[in-house]
Amino acid sequence: MKLNNYALVTGAASGLGAALSERLINEDYIVIGIDQSQDWPVRLQKKFNSNFIPICLDLKNTQELHGLKSEIEGITDKLDLVVFNAGLNHCGRFFSNLKVHLDVINTNLISQLIMISELETFLKKDSQILVISSTASLKPSYFQISYGLSKSSLNYFWRSIRKELRQKGISVTLAVVCAFKSPFLHKGNMDLSRHPRLLPLDYVAGKCIRAISRKRRYVFIGVRSKLQYIVFNLVGWRVGDCLTRFLNRKESFDLFDR
Numbered sequence: 366m367k368l369n370n371y372a373l374v375t376g377a378a379s380g381l382g383a384a385l386s387e388r389l390i391n392e393d394y395i396v397i398g399i400d401q402s403q404d405w406p407v408r409l410q411k412k413f414n415s416n417f418i419p420i421c422l423d424l425k426n427t428q429e430l431h432g433l434k435s436e437i438e439g440i441t442d443k444l445d446l447v448v449f450n451a452g453l454n455h456c457g458r459f460f461s462n463l464k465v466h467l468d469v470i471n472t473n474l475i476s477q478l479i480m481i482s483e484l485e486t487f488l489k490k491d492s493q494i495l496v497i498s499s500t501a502s503l504k505p506s507y508f509q510i511s512y513g514l515s516k517s518s519l520n521y522f523w524r525s526i527r528k529e530l531r532q533k534g535i536s537v538t539l540a541v542v543c544a545f546k547s548p549f550l551h552k553g554n555m556d557l558s559r560h561p562r563l564l565p566l567d568y569v570a571g572k573c574i575r576a577i578s579r580k581r582r583y584v585f586i587g588v589r590s591k592l593q594y595i596v597f598n599l600v601g602w603r604v605g606d607c608l609t610r611f612l613n614r615k616e617s618f619d620l621f622d623r
């Protein structure tokens with residue numbers, strides 16, 4: 366008899382990955398957290414040896430990823446949920462630094478292609494995949510070229526491979542997320558004056574968990590207009606959320622086949 370559900374979460378040491386890991390542990394998952402940082406949040410450290418298994422891995426170092434299969438084999442034979450969350454951002458002109466752009470593409474995109482190939486044997490009927498994409502994937506931006514390129518390619522990849530996975534009973538939820546409060550924006554050299562409206566981290570984590578529990582094919586999590594911002598902050602997140610869904614319904618239909 367299988368007692369526990371196993372979830373693998375990338376980028377679990379910080380921001381959304383840490384918030385999702387905590388929520389999944391509270392829902393009785395055993396979480397295998399992958400991150401390059403060994404600086405695990407204290408709240409997750411308390412779960413070490415019981416329901417949080419940390420793995421230190423640099424996702425942009427694609428050679429390291431080929432050892433992942435044997436590492437997971439020592440833990441479980443089935444992953445009930447895989448959350449592709451880890452991400453790297455860089456804001457700046459394309460011609461300034463090619464290496465950093467390649468790091469962004471390796472971390473955000475290539476690592477996922479290798480990981481899904483390595484993890485295929487652990488994905489069985491009813492396994493789920495959650496992919497954290499970004500609204501930066503939806504329109505070109507001259508100052509976030511490699512980030513937008515990696516995220517839009519992810520949208521393409523996961524929407525395309527979805528059918529193949531569905532034949533095995535595996536579902537994919539693609540989350541397209543607006544800017545939210547986390548250390549991410551500072552790390553990416555982001556000018557925060559461009560993003561005065563930031564979603565609360567807990568709100569984003571809650572929406573992601575709800576989307577996977579409902580097996581949604583995609584979820585758009587965000588604030589687009591001043592009106593939405595005012596409603597979100599003055600009236601409340603629930604009403605703001607309904608308005609977001611209403612305002613984005615056309616775009617969502619255009620972007621994602623249901």
Ligand SMILES: NC(=O)c1ccc[n+]([C@@H]2O[C@H](COP(=O)([O-])OP(=O)(O)OC[C@H]3O[C@@H](n4cnc5c(N)ncnc54)[C@H](OP(=O)(O)O)[C@@H]3O)[C@@H](O)[C@H]2O)c1
Pocket residue numbers: 375376377378379380381382399400401402422423424425426449450451452453472497498499500542543544545546547548549550552
């Ligand atoms: N925050 C936003 O406004 C926003 C908006 C839309 C979408 N997203 C997406 O949401 C996801 C999570 O972002 P977040 O805001 O939670 O960011 P975060 O707080 O920076 O967390 C990302 C985690 O991934 C880790 N990571 C980065 N590169 C890695 C690598 N090469 N190998 C292993 N781990 C690596 C980071 O480690 P280090 O701390 O060592 O770098 C960090 O622990 C990302 O995919 C991001 O693109 C974020």
